Amino acid sequence: MNAVFKRSIYWFMVPGLLVYVTFWILPILLTFHYSLTDTNGFGSLYNYVGLDNYRALLKDGTLVNSAGNTLQYTVASIILTNLLALGLALLLNAKLRLRGIYRTFTYLPTLFSTIVVGFIWGFIYLPDYGMLALLGQSVGFADLELNLLGDASTALWATVIVDVWKGFGGVMIIYLAGLQSVPGELVESAQIDGARSWHILRHIKLPLIAPAITINLSLGLVNGLKQFDYIYTMTQGGPGKSTRTLMFDMFRMAFTESQFGKAAALGVISFVFISIATFALVHFLRTKEVSA
Template sequence: MISIKNTLVYTAITVILGNIIALLIATLLNANIRAKGFYRSAFYIPTLFSAIVVGFIWSYVYMPEEGLIASFFAKIGLAGWDTNFLGSYSKALYSIIAVDIWKNIGVSVIIYLAGLQTVPQEMLEAGRIDGAGKWKLFRFITLPMLATSVTINITLSVINGLKAFDFPFIMTNGGPGISTNTLIFAMYKMAFTNQLFGKAAALGIISFAIIIVITIVCVLTLNKKEVSA
């Protein structure tokens, strides 16, 4: 079923890519840089807007020929490049995922920042004295200390991905065709478009069970790694 496949792809990308980007941003913002408070606020601001506002804004950004991205490509001499992101079977789902990551990454950044600030500087200094480089310090000291933050962020990302509905509904209405249908969106269409309330209720129970099982497995797995770290 295409909606299940889309939901799993949606979840996998938001979990993996979203957390990698968030951790990278948090690491940069934890460094001694100018205007640190401004940048932290800037990355968090998108989370304050509703999905409806963000969806409409990015629909304009993605608009072919007249949108922000299309205008940018036209100015740099790439006017003929295909910019129909939301109207393409191959691009629509990934374009929506990018918007979801952009909107929600601020929360993950804040959680990682909170974790980074609890890393004892004495341990890092001892590692530097022993000749460890930046990567080894991050891999063997910082990352294990972030185990709790990683668990929280991955769990939240998994739940967010599995219940994805708002952006596919607002930006593409599941299209083109059914290329951006997710599990929850399929349930919505089954109930309110096709009037199949019984099947929609059954799908809702199945969706709830899937989300619960995957979330529990995720939490238990991460907790084991957290203890071993």
């Protein structure tokens, strides 16, 4: 009876396994398959072209441009989001009046839809009638031409600011959870021994919240490398090619230019790149956790 029961347990894995294979493994395999074809995504008539799609991505500069923009976006968003979130977490972990309300308002932007946030900030960034322009006019900068999304040198950074505003609240909550697990006795002992706040943060708090740092940096890396929403709603990849990311170029090729095979090739490259980068970062951070 016991052996029969143990064998029957495996049947409960079948529904979850089917979902995993259908919506994860199969799409990945099909993407690899279509990346070797010239399919336009419609119909079943296509030819195998080997590695031509991959060569085209390198030859026309699409891969280099989108990968460069994606890396800039990712690094900037990770650094700014985590620095802001950690600073606020340290502040709101102290004994403040109404700190629960402060935490709530700080976390609120995380609850909004990314598409809605993108459209709202698009209106905020409007050159003449946006909130930033009106704010500048109200403080005496009526002649200031502020077109952040229309300037190739600032458009990508403007979208990064939106990502930071939207995401720092969730990152802050994770840091808060880590800080609240730090034993108060260690901090008090260090204070009695004359340690300054910076030394307590560096030698006690940061090593003890290393798992929270690993989680936030890993999630930030994946979020940055697959960024699409803000680019699509705010800049459409422009001006020029200044804000085209890997995911946006993939979408553009597949659904605007009907180059589904080429888009699949970019998807394969993105998948491999994101997997390697995430694994390397997590492995590095896990090593630091152990040494800490």
